[in-house]
Amino acid sequence: xxxxxxxxxxxxxxxxxxxxxxxxxxxxxxxxxxxxxxxxxxxxxxxxxxxxxxxxxxxxxxxxxxxxxxxxxxxxxxxxxxxxxxxxxxxxxxxxxxxxxxxxxxxxxxxxxxxxxxxxxxxxxxxxxxxxxxxxxxxxxxxxxxxxxxxxxxxxxxx
Numbered sequence: 001x002x003x004x005x006x007x008x009x010x011x012x013x014x015x016x017x018x019x020x021x022x023x024x025x026x027x028x029x030x031x032x033x034x035x036x037x038x039x040x041x042x043x044x045x046x047x048x049x050x051x052x053x054x055x056x057x058x059x060x061x062x063x064x065x066x067x068x069x070x071x072x073x074x075x076x077x078x079x080x081x082x083x084x085x086x087x088x089x090x091x092x093x094x095x096x097x098x099x100x101x102x103x104x105x106x107x108x109x110x111x112x113x114x115x116x117x118x119x120x121x122x123x124x125x126x127x128x129x130x131x132x133x134x135x136x137x138x139x140x141x142x143x144x145x146x147x148x149x150x151x152x153x154x155x156x157x158x159x
Contacts, residue, residue, distance in 0.1 A: 068105030
């Protein structure tokens, strides 16, 4: 129901914008469409990979590897995978929802998403170029440790 309300409000504001300035609204819609076209291939590839993963690995396997019963070992595994994976946030959250539906635990997904967003193993060379080696390593180590704090807090709240 909330989704329909948000769509209705969006259409209402779009109509107000259109009546206020048709040219700017059309230009904004064209820019939004181009952004959507740029994001769509990445989004579809990741959704496809997660879909294949969920089809190949049944809920028992997912639960065993990163389910709530996997404990801190599952949190550690999810953190490492999140730290070395480069996935944009707009793809990470739907993927996390699919993994939760597939049997993953909340703490594990919390660690996965937080390291995915905060730790950049893949992007370290670029970051080192601009911020220096020491600061880059310090930031990534602190972010990695913080992901365990996030997982712990999620475990307290949800578990």
